[in-house]
Amino acid sequence: MSGGLDRFSLNQATTKRWPVEETVNGCVKQGVSQLGLWRDQVDTFGLERTAALVRAAGMSVTTLCRGGFFTTPGWLDDNRRAIDEAATLGAPVLVLVSGGLPEGSRDLDAARRTVGDAIGELVPHAEAAGVQLAIEPLHPMFASDRCVVSTLSNALDLAAPFPPAAVGVAVDTYHLWWDDQVWTQLARAGAEGRIACFQVADWITPLPEGVLLGRGLPGTGCVELRRFREAVDATGYTGPIEVEVFHEAVWSRPGADVLAESIEGYLTHVL
Amino acid sequence: MSGGLDRFSLNQATTKRWPVEETVNGCVKQGVSQLGLWRDQVDTFGLERTAALVRAAGMSVTTLCRGGFFTTPGWLDDNRRAIDEAATLGAPVLVLVSGGLPEGSRDLDAARRTVGDAIGELVPHAEAAGVQLAIEPLHPMFASDRCVVSTLSNALDLAAPFPPAAVGVAVDTYHLWWDDQVWTQLARAGAEGRIACFQVADWITPLPEGVLLGRGLPGTGCVELRRFREAVDATGYTGPIEVEVFHEAVWSRPGADVLAESIEGYLTHVL
Numbered sequence: 001m002s003g004g005l006d007r008f009s010l011n012q013a014t015t016k017r018w019p020v021e022e023t024v025n026g027c028v029k030q031g032v033s034q035l036g037l038w039r040d041q042v043d044t045f046g047l048e049r050t051a052a053l054v055r056a057a058g059m060s061v062t063t064l065c066r067g068g069f070f071t072t073p074g075w076l077d078d079n080r081r082a083i084d085e086a087a088t089l090g091a092p093v094l095v096l097v098s099g100g101l102p103e104g105s106r107d108l109d110a111a112r113r114t115v116g117d118a119i120g121e122l123v124p125h126a127e128a129a130g131v132q133l134a135i136e137p138l139h140p141m142f143a144s145d146r147c148v149v150s151t152l153s154n155a156l157d158l159a160a161p162f163p164p165a166a167v168g169v170a171v172d173t174y175h176l177w178w179d180d181q182v183w184t185q186l187a188r189a190g191a192e193g194r195i196a197c198f199q200v201a202d203w204i205t206p207l208p209e210g211v212l213l214g215r216g217l218p219g220t221g222c223v224e225l226r227r228f229r230e231a232v233d234a235t236g237y238t239g240p241i242e243v244e245v246f247h248e249a250v251w252s253r254p255g256a257d258v259l260a261e262s263i264e265g266y267l268t269h270v271l
Numbered sequence: 272m273s274g275g276l277d278r279f280s281l282n283q284a285t286t287k288r289w290p291v292e293e294t295v296n297g298c299v300k301q302g303v304s305q306l307g308l309w310r311d312q313v314d315t316f317g318l319e320r321t322a323a324l325v326r327a328a329g330m331s332v333t334t335l336c337r338g339g340f341f342t343t344p345g346w347l348d349d350n351r352r353a354i355d356e357a358a359t360l361g362a363p364v365l366v367l368v369s370g371g372l373p374e375g376s377r378d379l380d381a382a383r384r385t386v387g388d389a390i391g392e393l394v395p396h397a398e399a400a401g402v403q404l405a406i407e408p409l410h411p412m413f414a415s416d417r418c419v420v421s422t423l424s425n426a427l428d429l430a431a432p433f434p435p436a437a438v439g440v441a442v443d444t445y446h447l448w449w450d451d452q453v454w455t456q457l458a459r460a461g462a463e464g465r466i467a468c469f470q471v472a473d474w475i476t477p478l479p480e481g482v483l484l485g486r487g488l489p490g491t492g493c494v495e496l497r498r499f500r501e502a503v504d505a506t507g508y509t510g511p512i513e514v515e516v517f518h519e520a521v522w523s524r525p526g527a528d529v530l531a532e533s534i535e536g537y538l539t540h541v542l
Contacts, residue, residue: 106493112451141412143449144493145476150449178414178421180383205416209480222377222415 004267009034009062011199011244012041014217014262018255020045024057026256030263036063036199036242037089039082051089062240063134063170063197064091068147069099070118071111079118080125087129093196094126095134095170100145111148116158123166134196135159136170139178141211152176152185159194168196171232172244174215177203177223183231190235198232199244200225200270208248215245217258218265225269241270275538280305280333282470282515283312285488285533289526291316295328297527301534307334307470307513308360310353322360333511334405334441334468335362339418340370341389342382350389351396358400364467365397366405366441371416382419387429394437405467406430407441410449412482423447423456430465439467442503443515445486448474448494454502461506469503470515471496471541479519486516488529489536496540512541 010032015023020041027035035054042050042064054061067082069075079096086094098115101108119133126133137155138147149155155169169189176182189195202221207214218225229241243262250258281303286294291312298306306325313321313335325332338353340346350367357365369386372379390404397404408426409418420426426440440460447453460466473492478485489496500512514533521529 101493106495108449108451108495139411140449141410141478141482144474151451154451178379178411180379180422180425203415206481207412207478210477211412211482222372224377224379 004271005031005033005263007239007241008032008263008266009036009240009242010259010262011036011063011065011242012038013065014243014245014250015255015258016041016246016251020050021053023255024053024059026259027059028057030256030259032259032263033059034062034240035059036065036244037061037091038065039085042085042089047085047088054089061089061091062242063093063095064089066095066097066136067133068096070115071099071102075118076121079122083122083126083129083131086131091131093132093134093168095136095197097136097138098147098149100143100148108143108148112154112158115149116161119158119162119167123162127166132165132196133167134170135167136172137175139175151179152182152189156185156189156192156194164193168194170197170199171195171228172199172201173223173225173228174201174203177228186231187235190232190237195232195235195237195239197242198237198239199242200228200266201243201245213246213248215247217245217250217261218243219269220265229270241266275542276302276304276534278510278512279303279534279537280307280511280513281530281533282307282334282336282513283309284336285514285516285521286526286529287312287517287522291321292324294526295324295330297530298330299328301527301530303530303534304330305333305511306330307336307515308332308362309336310356313356313360318356318359325360332360332362333513334364334366335360337366337368337407338404339367341386342370342373346389347392350393354393354397354400354402357402362402364403364405364439366407366468368407368409369418369420371414371419379414379419383425383429386420387432390429390433390438394433398437403436403467404438405441406438407443408446410446422450423453423460427456427460427463427465435464439465441468441470442466442499443470443472444494444496444499445472445474448499457502458506461503461508466503466506466508466510468513469508469510470513471499471537472514472516484517484519486518488516488521488532489514490540491536500541512537
């Protein structure tokens with residue numbers, strides 16, 4: 001089975017309440033050698049300690065989530081720290097969620113320009129650290145309060161002024177599945193060398209209040225996950241595929257069970 | 272003030288629990304001469320009775336909501352009936368919400384083709400009745416369970432094979448505000464003669480569970496409503512502007528108050 005898991009990575013958010021030591025042990029037991037980490041969980045266990053734990057287990061880190069939120073005071077220092085943390089953890093990619101509209105603003109165009117400017121300020125630091133920034137388009141239902149970048153097309157436009165090694169995009173099936181332009185834009189992303197990471201989750205309804213915790217494990221919803229994987233592969237991307245799910249019902253279950261189900265969903269519906 | 276309300280239309284969904292006789296009286300009192308009607312509310316009061324009531328008050332009907340749901344059994348008869356009802360009511364436009372993915376399906380492309388085919392079947396009946404069909408793109412958060420048409424661009428592509436007098440699009444700020452392509456697509460819609468109706472609502476968060484009843488009265492959220500109105504006007508559209516809001520907190524208030532607030536929001540934030 002391990003051949004089937006060569007590209008599989010567990011994003012730590014999927015098993016949010018599984019302490020990191022148990023997560024690493026559980027991954028090793030189930031033949032998983034890659035992890036996507038979250039800053040809050042890294043902070044809880046300690047940055048150097050997490051880096052050492054993962055390294056000692058022979059695992060590699062696929063992404064660090066997340067930087068961004070460019071309209072929050074202190075964003076520049078915070079994002080520089082996030083880049084340094086990614087470097088310390090050996091994460092090649094820092095995922096950026098841009099943040100929503102500034103309080104009281106209705107100016108989406110200006111907010112999107114702000115994202116481009118902020119990334120421009122971060123690029124030298126990211127290049128020096130050897131960390132690629134990944135602009136993540138979030139589903140348009142998050143446009144006002146979480147991420148003004150709503151499509152792969154928009155993310156690629158924002159990345160365009162910068163070298164691909166410094167700025168790529170995060171492709172997440174949950175956020176992009178509805179877009180009739182996504183297949184064209186995936187080909188564009190590949191041609192431009194921008195696919196920095198690939199995350200999978202399924203779309204399930206009804207959405208919960210606040211809509212953040214509505215992501216489904218692969219295979220439980222209506223996203224053409226295999227079509228996405230094939231489209232991403234067709235661009236030449238051979239990197240990791242993270243299962244990243246936020247859902248209260250998933251979080252309330254034992255981490256090892258959720259990991260097993262993530263693997264099963266991945267093998268059946270993604271690979 | 273009545274000059275300011277020349278294009279204002281109250282969509283009946285905004286005051287869902289206001290009986291239609293009170294709605295018509297209330298509109299006349301507040302200088303509103305146009306109504307967008309909903310089939311369920313028309314059915315409750317009676318089709319001919321509603322038509323007579325509105326006519327007797329000197330009001331006109333701007334749209335009938337809604338046909339569509341093309342994967343529901345019986346859709347063809349139901350949509351033909353909806354066209355006939357629109358004709359009886361004197362509504363020039365029948366708004367179409369396409370419906371989501373068929374049960375168990377993940378094939379969005381096929382679902383979108385089904386919408387085009389279904390509209391093709393309806394066009395002769397609509398032309399004979401003198402009713403324009405309006406394809407309404409709904410926010411992508413409804414793509415799986417309510418409307419597979421998620422962008423103005425997609426709606427225009429689906430309308431393209433048919434004459435504009437028979438098939439147009441519904442422009443609704445709530446569904447389209449997040450799209451960085453919307454300004455280009457509005458110009459395209461105008462150039463192609465496809466803007467069949469224009470509805471306004473504001474985007475407010477947090478979204479409620481199920482996300483359907485999250486629309487805000489004009490001015491309560493973050494949508495650039497005036498920019499939309501100006502962009503729609505710039506295409507040459509001079510038709511009605513409906514305020515259409517679904518929200519439990521709005522519905523629970525007296526209809527006359529909600530109408531007054533809709534007018535105020537329209538005058539301040541749209542006009």
